């Protein structure tokens with residue numbers, strides 16, 4: 001049975017409104033190491049779109065506010081979103097979305113657009129989990145403390161270790177000292193501001209003595225011209241995702257304002273469009289964030305909480321479901337689960 005039919009039968013049976021939900025993707029690319037499950041292979045992504053197309057579920061994000069307000073909505077609907085602005089969105093996701101004629105929204109963290117800079121979490125993965133040899137001891141100078149770690153035998157990346165990391169995801173206990181170091185550093189770095197993160201990454205780069213052009217090429221953000229071409233395509237919508245991707249509640253109101261405003265400004269001047277949708281970096285926000293979004297004219301904002309959109313949903317707190325690297329069959333099962 002087609003999912004749509006099945007869903008309709010479900011919600012009629014329980015006399016509830018039809019499900020409306022937002023999918024969250026990050027990357028469409030084959031990655032060997034992906035501890036946060038952010039990448040979906042192009043092959044799997046195409047299978048997802050095939051299912052969505054066949055079930056006629058996808059709508060452009062500009063419809064979502066109307067849909068929230070419409071209490072008599074009778075159609076299950078689904079929205080496709082991407083976070084961060086990776087170049088693989090342009091190179092791999094865009095052609096498949098176009099082939100299936102399905103709308104999607106891209107939330108862009110603007111600082112790295114058109115630069116060779118990568119997100120710190122990707123470089124951390126590459127340095128710690130992918131360096132063939134690392135020094136045994138790591139000593140880092142943090143602003144208020146020191147951090148030491150002894151990698152012992154894990155300083156050499158054996159085939160066994162490499163395979164352990166390939167199947168590991170960071171919500172599971174770390175299977176090696178390298179993975180433990182990765183988790184410790186990730187936890188520390190994610191709470192810092194941009195310039196502090198860069199300072200620590202500089203120390204780590206020097207310590208690891210590693211530079212890989214392949215890594216950079218696979219992990220950079222879009223060029224400005226690519227982003228522009230996305231924004232000029234009526235199939236696609238662009239939203240803001242801050243400038244440097246901080247955890248917003250860690251910043252004071254002025255700093256948050258600047259982060260949000262800079263990304264909005266950049267995207268508006270580049271696209272000549274009004275940017276009024278936003279995705280919270282890592283799903284984190286506080287009362288200040290909500291006030292700033294309202295005062296800057298944002299109409300919708302998206303969290304990372306897996307929740308259906310209901311008539312009672314606050315348009316600045318719309319939940320999303322993260323899509324993992326699932327086959328078509330697995331994706332279909334997930335959709336049915338989420339929508340029932």
Ligand SMILES: [Zn+2]
Nearest residue numbers: 083084281282
């Ligand atoms: Zn993000």
